[in-house]
Amino acid sequence: MSLVSGCSTIRWLTHGPASKSYQRxxxxxxxxxxxxxxxxxxxxxxxKEEQTHHLPPPPGLSQRALEVAEAIDVLPAVKQIALxxxxxxxxxxxxxxxxxxxxxxxxxxxxxxLLEVSGTAAEADCExxxxxxxxxxxxxxxxxxxxxxxxxxxxxxxxAAALAGGLALAFSSEAPGEIAAISxxxxxxxxxxxxxxSEHRQELQHPRNLLKEVWEGPxxxxxxxxxxxxxxTQARQGHEPMLTVREQILASWKxxxxxxxxxxxxxxxxLSLLFGxxxxxxxxxxxxxxxxxxxxxxxxxxxxxxxxxxxRELSIREEQIEPEEGLVP
Numbered sequence: 001m002s003l004v005s006g007c008s009t010i011r012w013l014t015h016g017p018a019s020k021s022y023q024r025x026x027x028x029x030x031x032x033x034x035x036x037x038x039x040x041x042x043x044x045x046x047x048k049e050e051q052t053h054h055l056p057p058p059p060g061l062s063q064r065a066l067e068v069a070e071a072i073d074v075l076p077a078v079k080q081i082a083l084x085x086x087x088x089x090x091x092x093x094x095x096x097x098x099x100x101x102x103x104x105x106x107x108x109x110x111x112x113x114l115l116e117v118s119g120t121a122a123e124a125d126c127e128x129x130x131x132x133x134x135x136x137x138x139x140x141x142x143x144x145x146x147x148x149x150x151x152x153x154x155x156x157x158x159x160a161a162a163l164a165g166g167l168a169l170a171f172s173s174e175a176p177g178e179i180a181a182i183s184x185x186x187x188x189x190x191x192x193x194x195x196x197x198s199e200h201r202q203e204l205q206h207p208r209n210l211l212k213e214v215w216e217g218p219x220x221x222x223x224x225x226x227x228x229x230x231x232x233t234q235a236r237q238g239h240e241p242m243l244t245v246r247e248q249i250l251a252s253w254k255x256x257x258x259x260x261x262x263x264x265x266x267x268x269x270x271l272s273l274l275f276g277x278x279x280x281x282x283x284x285x286x287x288x289x290x291x292x293x294x295x296x297x298x299x300x301x302x303x304x305x306x307x308x309x310x311x312r313e314l315s316i317r318e319e320q321i322e323p324e325e326g327l328v329p
Contacts (some may be wrong), residue, residue: 014049026126027208028119035226058082060317061310063230064236068306069231071112077106078314085321100259110311116225117303124210128293135286138200142283212275214246231303245299252295258288260271276298307318 057066058078081102091195121199214232221229232246243251253259259274260266262320273279274289281289 026123026130028123031208031223035220038228045290055079055083058317060320061313064306065310067234067236068231068303069233072307073225074106074109077102079108103262106314107311110307111313113227114304114307116227117300117307118154120210120225120228120299121297124297126291127206128297130292131281131286131290131293133265134202134204134281135283135290138281138283138286149316198281201280201282203278204286206279207277209275209277210296211289214249214296217277218244228300228303230268231306232299245302248307249295249296251298253292256291258292259285 002141057075059083061069061078066075071080081099084095084099084102088099208223210223213221213229217233218224224232232249233244235244236242259270270285270288273285274292
C-alpha cells in the first residue's frame with residue numbers, strides 16, 4: 001500500500017489565489033518604459049553626453065555620489081550645471097534662468113530615480129508576498145490532509161484491535177486475532193505515514209522574473225529600470241576589489257543553500273523552476289522564492305541611501321556656490 005500510494009502523494013491545487021489576475025498584479029504599468037533612460041526618451045541624451053564627457057567632475061561631490069550620478073544617467077547634467085555656473089560669473093542675469101531650469105531638471109531626475117527604486121522594491125515585495133500566500137495555502141491544505149489521514153489511521157487501528165479481540169474470543173486459536181491485529185496495524189501505519197509524506201504543489205507562472213535577471217546578469221536588463229540595474233551591477237572603486245551588489249546577492253543565495261547542493265538533481269530542478277517562467281511549486285520552494293525576493297528587495301532599497309547622498313551633496317554645493325556668485329535673484 002505504501003508503494004502504491006507513493007505516486008499519489010503529490011496534490012495539485014487548481015483553485016485559490018493562483019488566478020491570472022493574481023499572478024499579473026505585480027507587473028508594473030508600461031514595464032518597457034522603465035528601461036528607457038529619460039535622456040534618451042528626450043532625444044538629446046547622446047549630444048549632451050558628448051559635450052560634457054571630456055569635462056572633469058565638479059568639486060564638492062564624493063566618489064560614491066559621482067558613481068550613483070552615473071548610474072542614474074545625470075552625470076552629464078551635473079557637469080552641465082557646473083558649466084552654467086561658470087558662465088553665470090560673467091553673465092549673471094542671462095544665465096540665471098537656464099541655470100535654475102537645469103537644477104530643477106536635475107532634481108526631478110534624482111526624484112525619478114528614487115521612485116524607480118521604490119517601484120522596483122514594491123514589485124519584489126509583491127512577488128515575495130505572492131509566494132508567501134501560496135505557501136500558506138499549500139501548508140493549510142497539507143495540514144488538513146494530515147489531520148484527516150491521521151484520524152483515519154487511528155480509527156483503523158482501533159477497529160483492528162477490536163476485531164482482533166473479537167476473533168480471539170470467537171476462536172480457540174489466537175492466530176486469526178493476531179493476523180487481524182497485524183494487518184490493522186500495518187494499514188494504520190501506512191495511512192499515517194502517507195499523511196506525513198504527502199506533498200501538495202501549486203502552479204505559479206512568472207514570465208517576468210527579476211530573479212532570473214539577477215542570476216544571469218545580462219549587460220542590459222529587460223525588467224529592471226536602467227538606474228537600478230546599473231546600481232546592482234556597477235563596480236565600486238576602492239583600494240581593494242569589491243563585489244558588486246548583484247554578486248553579493250548571488251553569494252548570499254548560495255550561502256543560504258537556496259538552490260540545493262551544487263551539481264545535484266535538486267539544484268538543477270530549482271534552477272529551472274526559480275529562474276524560468278514558472279512551474280509547479282511545493283510550499284518549501286515557495287518559501288525559498290519569497291526569501292530570495294526579500295533579500296533582493298532589501299539590497300535594492302540600499303540604493304536610496306546613495307541617492308540621498310547625491311541629493312544632499314548637490315544641495316550643499318548649491319548653497320555654497322550661490323552666496324559667493326550672487327546667483328540667487
